[in-house]
Amino acid sequence: DAGVTQSPTHLIKTRGQQVTLRCSPKSGHDTVSWYQQALGQGPQFIFQYYEEEERQRGNFPDRFSGHQFPNYSSELNVNALLLGDSALYLCASSLSLARGNEQFFGPGTRLTVL
C-alpha cells in the first residue's frame, strides 16, 4: 500500500499564475481533505471531497477550487496566485466522513510563489 501520494513534490510559480496539485488517496479511502500549512503554522482546512462533491470548505477564497474523480483521487487548483499562497499543501484521506476515522496525510506539495 503506497499510502497517500501527492504530486508534484515542489513547485515554483509567479504571482498571477495558476497551479494544480494532485493527490491519490490511500487504498480503500473515499474521502479527501486538503490543508494549507504556512511556515511555522499548523495545517489549515481548505475543503473536503466525498462522492465527487465538495462537502465543506474552510475560510479560503474562491481562487481555491478542487475536484474529486471517480477513482477518489483529487486535485486542488489555485488561480491568480499571491505571494501569501506560498505554503506546504497537504492532502489527507480517510474512510468516509466519520468523525473518529483517522486521516492519513501525504508528504505534501511545497508551493513557492515569487
Added chain:
Amino acid sequence: AQSVTQLGSHVSVSEGALVLLRCNYSSSVPPYLFWYVQYPNQGLQLLLKYTTGATLVKGINGFEAEFKKSETSFHLTKPSAHMSDAAEYFCAVSVPINSGGSNYKLTFGKGTLLTVNP
C-alpha cells in the same frame, strides 16, 4: 468556535528525559482529539487519538496522552526521550463542519517543535 492551543512553540529535552507537550482545546461538543507528528519534509503521522472511553490513550513510539475534561487538556507525554523523537508535534480537535454534524474537519494547533539533546 472550536480551537486548539499548544503551549510552547519549542520544547527542548535531554535524551532519556521526560517529554511533556501541552495541548488545551475548546469545543462546543464532546471533543475527539488527536496528536500528529511531522518529521522534516514529510507529511503528518498519527501518534494517538481520543474519541470516547478510557481517558488515558496509548499511541505509537511510546507516547501517551490523557484527556482531562475538567482542564480541557490533552497533554502528550513520553517517559524517556529518544533522539529520533525530534520533530514537530501537532494537537488537533475534530469539529463538525455542517449543521447536521455528519461532516468533520481537523482544527490544528500551531505546533510544538521538540528537540532532543544528547
